[in-house]
Amino acid sequence: MTRATTDNRKSLRKLLHQVLPATSILETDEQTRPYECDGLTAYQQKPWIVVLPETVEQVQNILILCHHEGVPVVARGAGTGLSGGALPLANGVLLSLAKFNRILDINPANRSAVVEPGVRNLAISQAVEEFNLYYAPDPSSQIACTIGGNVAENAGGVHCLKYGLTVHNILQIKVITIDGELITIGAQSLDSPGYDLLALMTGSEGMLGVIVEVTVKLLPRPEQAQVILAAFDDVVKAGEAVGAIIAEGIIPAGLEMMDNPAIRAAEDYAQAGYPVDAEAILLCELDGTHEEVSEQIKFVENLLTQKGATSLRTSKNEEERLKLWLGRKSAFPAVGRISPDYYCMDGTIPRHQLPFILNKISEMSKEYNLLVANVFHAGDGNLHPLILYDANIEGELERTEEFGGKILELCVKAGGTITGEHGVGKEKIDQMCVQFKSLELQIFHDIKHSFDPKELLNPGKAVPSLHRCAELGGMHVHDGLLSHPELERF
Amino acid sequence: MIESKNRTQELQDRVRAAYNDKTMLKIVGGNSKQFYGNDSAKNNVEVIETRIHQGIISYEPSELVITARAGTPLKEIEAILAENNQMLPFEPPHFGEHATLGGAIATGLSGSRRPFTGSARDFVLGTKIISGKGDIMSFGGQVMKNVAGYDVSRLMVGALGTLGLLLEISIKVLPRPNSEVTQVIAMSQQEALKTMQQHNQTPLPLSALAYENEKLYIRLSGATSAVNSSQQKVGGETLVHADKFWQQLNEQTHSFFDNKTPLWRLSVPYTANVDLDGNSFIDWAGALYWMHSDKPAEEIRQHAREQGGHATLFKVSNNQLTQERFTPLEAKIKQLHVNLKMRFDPYGILNYGRLYSDL
Structure with missing residues (x-):
C-alpha cells in the first residue's frame, strides 16, 4: 500500500482547495470530529481532512488528485453502518456524499x-x-x-x-x-x-x-399487509415454528424473533403491547392481495397454535401493524437504554441450527458474565445478538469483543457466515480469516487490485491481509488444526 | 463420496495440467447450450467434461436451499424439488435433454418468471470453483444473507466459464405456487405493451407477461384465492395447456422459433419501444424481445442501445457467419473485465473467447 507522506498531504490540500469551494472542505478539529466514527462507536479516528463535493466532476477531481498523490480515501454516506466500514484514516481523506441528496x-x-x-x-x-x-x-x-x-x-x-x-x-x-x-x-x-x-x-x-x-x-405496494405476534414459553419452540411456516410453502414478508431480554427492553421503550413474560416472540407479516392475506393469516395462526404459541395477536389495521413493528424496529435503541453500551453481532446460520446456537450463546453469556439480548431476522437465519456491557468497566469491552468473535466463529462452524448484512468493515476483519482460506482471500485482494491497484479506496477494511490471518492463526487453533499452515509465520 | 472426491481431483488435475502446458480448455456440461456465445475456432482446444461431477450434496426443503455439483442434470434437480413442492424460481431453459445445473448458472439465463421473482444470479447463494490456475475456492454459502467478502458467486453467473470452472452451486429455491392460470387476450402490440406496463405496476400475483402474434398472455401464480380474484381483474380467456405454452417459449420449441434467420435477444427497459422490422416474441413484461433478423448487428445493437438496453446474437444456423455474439463493452468496463480475467485465469485457458473473442 502507498503510504501518504506529509508532503503528499500538503500538496493534496493545496490542490483540493483549487477544485472545491472552501465550504466543501473541513479541516479543523471541531469540524472533523463528527466524522470520527460511524454507527460502530467503539472505533474512533479523526480523518485528516473531510471533503463534501456537490458534483460528479468534483468527485472525479478529488479521486484523480488522491490517486496522483497516493492519499487514501474513505467514502461515507450517512454513517449509520455498524461495522466501522466508514471509519476514517488519520492520513486520509474522508469523502462525504451527503450533498448528493436529490x-x-x-x-x-x-x-x-x-x-x-x-x-x-x-x-x-x-x-x-x-x-x-x-x-x-x-x-x-x-x-x-x-x-x-x-x-x-x-x-x-x-x-x-x-x-x-x-x-x-x-x-x-x-x-x-x-x-x-x-x-x-x-x-x-x-x-x-x-x-x-x-x-x-x-x-x-x-x-x-x-x-x-x-x-x-x-x-x-401490496394491497394488504398484516402481522401476527405470537408468544412462546420456549425459544426453541419459537425457532421450530419458523421452520414450520416455511416448510408449509409460505414465504412471509417478514419473520422476526426476539428473546425475553429483547422483548422487555423493546416494550419498555415502545409500548407496542409485547408480552413481557414470554420467553420469545415471533412477528410474522403476510402481504399480498386481500384474499391471499386473509387466507394465509388464518392458516399461519393455526399453525403457530399447533407449534405451541401461548398467545396470538393479529394486527387489525395499519396503525396496529406499525405499532407491532415499532417494538422490533426500535429494539437496538431500546437495548441502549437498559445498558450503558451494547455490541451488536450479525452472524447468519442455516435456520435449523438456531437451537444449537442459542444454547451456545446462553452458555457463553454465563462464562463471560455478560448479558445478551437476541433479535433475529429468523426467516433468513440472520442473528443479531446484542451483548450488553459497560465500556467504563476496565476490560469489559475487550471481553465483549472476544465473546462476539466467538459467536461469529460459531456461526461459521454451524455452516453460516460472520456477517449477514452489516458488512465486515474494520470490525470483523479478523473473523474473515476464520471464514475464508488464503486462496479466497488472495482472490479478494486480486479483485481489489483489478479496480484499485494502489489500494487507496478504503484500505484496511473488509479483507484482511494474509499476514494478519497467519499471525491470528497462531493464536486461534481450531480443533487442533492450525489455520493457514501454508503460510510462513512472522 | 470417495468417487466424487476423485472426480473433483480429476477435474482439478486437468485444469492444473492445462495451466502448466497453457492448453486451452473448452468446458462442456450437458452440451445443450454450446450454441450460446462465441465459437471457439481455435485448434488446440481440449474438451473438459463436467457431467462426471454430479449429484445433489444437500437439500433441506425447510431451509429453501439446494446444493449440487455442477454436472447434476437440471431434470434431476427439478424433479427432487417438485417432490417437495418447490422449484427453481428463475425457470432456467434447458435447451436439451442433458442440461446441467452448471450450464444453467454459467449461461445465467432465466425464463418468463424473471421480472417477478428474479433471475439465475438472484438465487445463487454460493459456489465452489476451480480457477484458471487450478485452485479450488469457495464463495458465499448456503445462507440467504451473506456479505462476507466480494460476491464472487454471482460474478460467476453468466460468465460462461471464463472465470472459473463451476464445481458446486448452492441455490435458493421457492415453494411452488398453489395455483397457476394463464389468461389470453387478443390485442395489438401497442395496446399489449401498455397493458403489461399497467399490470406491472399493480399488486397482482403475476408470474409472466408475454406477447406474440396479436395475443397477450398473462400468467398468475400464488394462493388460489388471489389467483381467482386476479383472473377477474385482468380478464381474457383462460388458456388450456398453459404449461405447454410457457415451456415452448422457454425452451424455444414454439413455432415462432422455427426459423433459420439469426435469432436476436434484446434486453431493454419495460418502457422500451422496440421498432425493428420483423415479428418478435415479447417476454418479461416487455423487457425482453426475441426476434429473427438479417439486419446488420450494429444496426440492431444501436437500436437496443438507444432504448436503454443491449442485443445478443443468440442463435445462428450452422452455415451462417458468426461474429461477436454479445454487445461490445465500453473501454473502461472492458479493461475491468480483462483485469478480472487475468486474476482468475492468467493464461486464458478457460473458455477463452466464448464471452468476448479477446477474453
Whole structure:
C-alpha cells in the first residue's frame, strides 16, 4: 500500500482547495470530529481532512488528485453502518456524499427511480408513494441511512426473506473509479452484457469505487399487509415454528424473533403491547392481495397454535401493524437504554441450527458474565445478538469483543457466515480469516487490485491481509488444526 | 463420496495440467447450450467434461436451499424439488435433454418468471470453483444473507466459464405456487405493451407477461384465492395447456422459433419501444424481445442501445457467419473485465473467447 507522506498531504490540500469551494472542505478539529466514527462507536479516528463535493466532476477531481498523490480515501454516506466500514484514516481523506441528496427521476412505468447516493432509504419509498410503489429493502436505520451506503454494504432489513437484499433491488449504478473515470455498471434493462459487475460492486464496502448514482427497482405496494405476534414459553419452540411456516410453502414478508431480554427492553421503550413474560416472540407479516392475506393469516395462526404459541395477536389495521413493528424496529435503541453500551453481532446460520446456537450463546453469556439480548431476522437465519456491557468497566469491552468473535466463529462452524448484512468493515476483519482460506482471500485482494491497484479506496477494511490471518492463526487453533499452515509465520 | 472426491481431483488435475502446458480448455456440461456465445475456432482446444461431477450434496426443503455439483442434470434437480413442492424460481431453459445445473448458472439465463421473482444470479447463494490456475475456492454459502467478502458467486453467473470452472452451486429455491392460470387476450402490440406496463405496476400475483402474434398472455401464480380474484381483474380467456405454452417459449420449441434467420435477444427497459422490422416474441413484461433478423448487428445493437438496453446474437444456423455474439463493452468496463480475467485465469485457458473473442 502507498503510504501518504506529509508532503503528499500538503500538496493534496493545496490542490483540493483549487477544485472545491472552501465550504466543501473541513479541516479543523471541531469540524472533523463528527466524522470520527460511524454507527460502530467503539472505533474512533479523526480523518485528516473531510471533503463534501456537490458534483460528479468534483468527485472525479478529488479521486484523480488522491490517486496522483497516493492519499487514501474513505467514502461515507450517512454513517449509520455498524461495522466501522466508514471509519476514517488519520492520513486520509474522508469523502462525504451527503450533498448528493436529490431524486433525479421517477419512472413508474419502468418501476424504477434514479437517485443520488445521499438520498435516504425511506425517502425513496416516500417519494414514490403517490404511484403506489415502494423500494423494498428496509434496514432498521432506513429513516437515516442512505442508498449509496446501502449498495456499498448490500443492506438487508426485515423484509428481505421475500423481497431480497439491495443486490436484488437495483438496476444500475454510476461509479467513479480511483483514477477518476465515470463508469456505468448494470443497465436500465433487467440485465447487461459481460460479467455481473453490479453484483460484485454491491456489498464491496467502498473498496472498488465511489458510487455517485443508483437506479433502484420499485415494487407495487401490496394491497394488504398484516402481522401476527405470537408468544412462546420456549425459544426453541419459537425457532421450530419458523421452520414450520416455511416448510408449509409460505414465504412471509417478514419473520422476526426476539428473546425475553429483547422483548422487555423493546416494550419498555415502545409500548407496542409485547408480552413481557414470554420467553420469545415471533412477528410474522403476510402481504399480498386481500384474499391471499386473509387466507394465509388464518392458516399461519393455526399453525403457530399447533407449534405451541401461548398467545396470538393479529394486527387489525395499519396503525396496529406499525405499532407491532415499532417494538422490533426500535429494539437496538431500546437495548441502549437498559445498558450503558451494547455490541451488536450479525452472524447468519442455516435456520435449523438456531437451537444449537442459542444454547451456545446462553452458555457463553454465563462464562463471560455478560448479558445478551437476541433479535433475529429468523426467516433468513440472520442473528443479531446484542451483548450488553459497560465500556467504563476496565476490560469489559475487550471481553465483549472476544465473546462476539466467538459467536461469529460459531456461526461459521454451524455452516453460516460472520456477517449477514452489516458488512465486515474494520470490525470483523479478523473473523474473515476464520471464514475464508488464503486462496479466497488472495482472490479478494486480486479483485481489489483489478479496480484499485494502489489500494487507496478504503484500505484496511473488509479483507484482511494474509499476514494478519497467519499471525491470528497462531493464536486461534481450531480443533487442533492450525489455520493457514501454508503460510510462513512472522 | 470417495468417487466424487476423485472426480473433483480429476477435474482439478486437468485444469492444473492445462495451466502448466497453457492448453486451452473448452468446458462442456450437458452440451445443450454450446450454441450460446462465441465459437471457439481455435485448434488446440481440449474438451473438459463436467457431467462426471454430479449429484445433489444437500437439500433441506425447510431451509429453501439446494446444493449440487455442477454436472447434476437440471431434470434431476427439478424433479427432487417438485417432490417437495418447490422449484427453481428463475425457470432456467434447458435447451436439451442433458442440461446441467452448471450450464444453467454459467449461461445465467432465466425464463418468463424473471421480472417477478428474479433471475439465475438472484438465487445463487454460493459456489465452489476451480480457477484458471487450478485452485479450488469457495464463495458465499448456503445462507440467504451473506456479505462476507466480494460476491464472487454471482460474478460467476453468466460468465460462461471464463472465470472459473463451476464445481458446486448452492441455490435458493421457492415453494411452488398453489395455483397457476394463464389468461389470453387478443390485442395489438401497442395496446399489449401498455397493458403489461399497467399490470406491472399493480399488486397482482403475476408470474409472466408475454406477447406474440396479436395475443397477450398473462400468467398468475400464488394462493388460489388471489389467483381467482386476479383472473377477474385482468380478464381474457383462460388458456388450456398453459404449461405447454410457457415451456415452448422457454425452451424455444414454439413455432415462432422455427426459423433459420439469426435469432436476436434484446434486453431493454419495460418502457422500451422496440421498432425493428420483423415479428418478435415479447417476454418479461416487455423487457425482453426475441426476434429473427438479417439486419446488420450494429444496426440492431444501436437500436437496443438507444432504448436503454443491449442485443445478443443468440442463435445462428450452422452455415451462417458468426461474429461477436454479445454487445461490445465500453473501454473502461472492458479493461475491468480483462483485469478480472487475468486474476482468475492468467493464461486464458478457460473458455477463452466464448464471452468476448479477446477474453
